[in-house]
Amino acid sequence: MRVTQGAFSFLPDLTDDQIAAQVNYCIANGWAVSLEFTDDPHPRNTYWEMWGHPMFDSNDPAAVIYELNECRKAYGHLYIRLSAFDSTHGWESVKLSFIVNRPKEEPGFMLERQESRGRTMRYQTRTYATGKPEGERYQT
Amino acid sequence: MNEQAKTVRGAERYKAGVMKYAEMGYWEPDYEPKDTDIISCFRITPQDGVDPIEAAAAVAGESSTATWTVVWTDRLTASEKYRAKAYRVDPVPNAEGQYFAYIAYDLDLFEPGSISNLTASIIGNVFGFKPLKALRLEDMRFPVAYLKTFQGPATGVVVERERLDKFGRPLLGATVKPKLGLSGRNYGRVVYEALKGGLDFTKDDENINSQPFMHWRDRFLYCMEAVNKAQAATGEIKGTYLNVTAGTMEDMYERAEFAKELGSVIVMIDLVIGYTAIQSMAKWSRANDMILHLHRAGHSTYTRQKNHGVSFRVITKWMRMAGVDHIHAGTVVGKLEGDPATIRGFYDTCLDEHTPMNLGNGIFFDQPWASLNKLMPVASGGIHAGQMHQLLHHLGDDVVLQFGGGTIGHPAGIAAGATANRVALEAMILARNEGRDYLNEGTDILQAAARNCLPLQQALEIWKDVTFDYSSTDTPDFVPTATAAA
Numbered sequence: 318m319r320v321t322q323g324a325f326s327f328l329p330d331l332t333d334d335q336i337a338a339q340v341n342y343c344i345a346n347g348w349a350v351s352l353e354f355t356d357d358p359h360p361r362n363t364y365w366e367m368w369g370h371p372m373f374d375s376n377d378p379a380a381v382i383y384e385l386n387e388c389r390k391a392y393g394h395l396y397i398r399l400s401a402f403d404s405t406h407g408w409e410s411v412k413l414s415f416i417v418n419r420p421k422e423e424p425g426f427m428l429e430r431q432e433s434r435g436r437t438m439r440y441q442t443r444t445y446a447t448g449k450p451e452g453e454r455y456q457t
Numbered sequence: 458m459n460e461q462a463k464t465v466r467g468a469e470r471y472k473a474g475v476m477k478y479a480e481m482g483y484w485e486p487d488y489e490p491k492d493t494d495i496i497s498c499f500r501i502t503p504q505d506g507v508d509p510i511e512a513a514a515a516v517a518g519e520s521s522t523a524t525w526t527v528v529w530t531d532r533l534t535a536s537e538k539y540r541a542k543a544y545r546v547d548p549v550p551n552a553e554g555q556y557f558a559y560i561a562y563d564l565d566l567f568e569p570g571s572i573s574n575l576t577a578s579i580i581g582n583v584f585g586f587k588p589l590k591a592l593r594l595e596d597m598r599f600p601v602a603y604l605k606t607f608q609g610p611a612t613g614v615v616v617e618r619e620r621l622d623k624f625g626r627p628l629l630g631a632t633v634k635p636k637l638g639l640s641g642r643n644y645g646r647v648v649y650e651a652l653k654g655g656l657d658f659t660k661d662d663e664n665i666n667s668q669p670f671m672h673w674r675d676r677f678l679y680c681m682e683a684v685n686k687a688q689a690a691t692g693e694i695k696g697t698y699l700n701v702t703a704g705t706m707e708d709m710y711e712r713a714e715f716a717k718e719l720g721s722v723i724v725m726i727d728l729v730i731g732y733t734a735i736q737s738m739a740k741w742s743r744a745n746d747m748i749l750h751l752h753r754a755g756h757s758t759y760t761r762q763k764n765h766g767v768s769f770r771v772i773t774k775w776m777r778m779a780g781v782d783h784i785h786a787g788t789v790v791g792k793l794e795g796d797p798a799t800i801r802g803f804y805d806t807c808l809d810e811h812t813p814m815n816l817g818n819g820i821f822f823d824q825p826w827a828s829l830n831k832l833m834p835v836a837s838g839g840i841h842a843g844q845m846h847q848l849l850h851h852l853g854d855d856v857v858l859q860f861g862g863g864t865i866g867h868p869a870g871i872a873a874g875a876t877a878n879r880v881a882l883e884a885m886i887l888a889r890n891e892g893r894d895y896l897n898e899g900t901d902i903l904q905a906a907a908r909n910c911l912p913l914q915q916a917l918e919i920w921k922d923v924t925f926d927y928s929s930t931d932t933p934d935f936v937p938t939a940t941a942a943a
Contacts, residue, residue, distance in 0.1 A: 322693050339891070341892075342891070360622065360693055410618070410624075413625030414624040426689040437718065
């Protein structure tokens, strides 16, 4: 399967040039770009691990691409996303977020059902990869 | 014309009998509205022979303290404070016999936090008043002090996006079709296919409640099976607007509670349930972490004709105060009424921190929003993937684009229809952010994206000639003046 979180998951994976163009757009809007990675892409896993702080003071897309490639060297077998943060009053949250790296194989999620009172069903989504201990997920 | 009648004062003012409204204190051309006043702009069409000033004063009177004759009991109150004051009457450009009347109301005339109380005054008796041929409430300005007595959107655009983990693009939805007649099991199939194919939301239509062919519990159960399955298939948060509209508040609460128990992120109500019921559901939604979708069923009966009724921009303001999270606000390019400038005015009213006066968009007043949450506009009705560049241009990023027929009517199936829409949207956002002239190059951008996506190719082919090019009824009265630069 393909995890379709983020703004561009239905397009072919973006090239570094395409990523740089998006970073350029974010910087032009005054948003701080950051990189985060995870081995658990559960849709409710809000807090991916931060690859350093958001780059509040960087206005160079090349610096972001450099950091992305550093991050890939360490965690290229995991999911990496790029987010842009807008601190303007009334927003103060993420403005754009998209996946810039994903594992070769994406095992996806298991939907577990627990039959409950009446016909009510309790659903639980489980990331297959998290069946393994941290550090051993997505290793081939 | 802002001269003529003068307010009669003292004992003369309270002699028993009938007196012109303009002489009773409801026309005060020198009045400067206070920051704490609520202001209304009405379009009035007086009967032949009725002076527009007197008509404006009558509207002020009948929407505040007046009755048809002088009453001595006015003298038991601070009546001058409680009288609404018409303070300005302008002829409507290019519309003979119509006038814009500006009326200021003291804040103490209104109960805090109640749209019902507000509307009982402002659109209460006055719309049937005989000396007027027609009356339309064009716009209102609300003081910050009054806005602060309202909850505002239960969730708001920012928290909705955070909760759904979707940033940087419009959200995508579809209304399940046919809107009536599907069984719960078949209905859930449509939901599953559309969400798995790439939509963020599916939606009940306004008139799907609990009918013989599908009772509400059945629909909720099958829909949530579909939502959870699609969520696991994609790793993305998905939702379906479960319409909890019912005959009584007790029934609505019961349905909303069940939606919550099943883990739905969103419920839906119809405008026809009434302002108090809407505020109650907004309060329930805030208390239960639920996004609240409002379908504006019924609004065109009073928003569409320019000479009589209530402008949708006013309904939008009331709904942002009442506390819904989503409101259908027009598509510009789709099958339903919608002039681009007027629709921009509605969208700004939903999303701004501060909406500046903009007569070209039909906005008559500066409106600060006092940190009330933003309200997500929804575009629905006769739109398809081939219009993606125009939709993005007119409607921006913060909108739910709802392709009903444009998803379910896809020749290769519902999931393919959903994928076509999602690919078209992502390709357009990517191009826009890259700095391309996406409005003019829109067709090329879509064709290029379609080379990697057969469903988009098919969608572009089948709907290539579909446009709804009719002139709008509800349009602004002011044309922006061309400047030297333009």
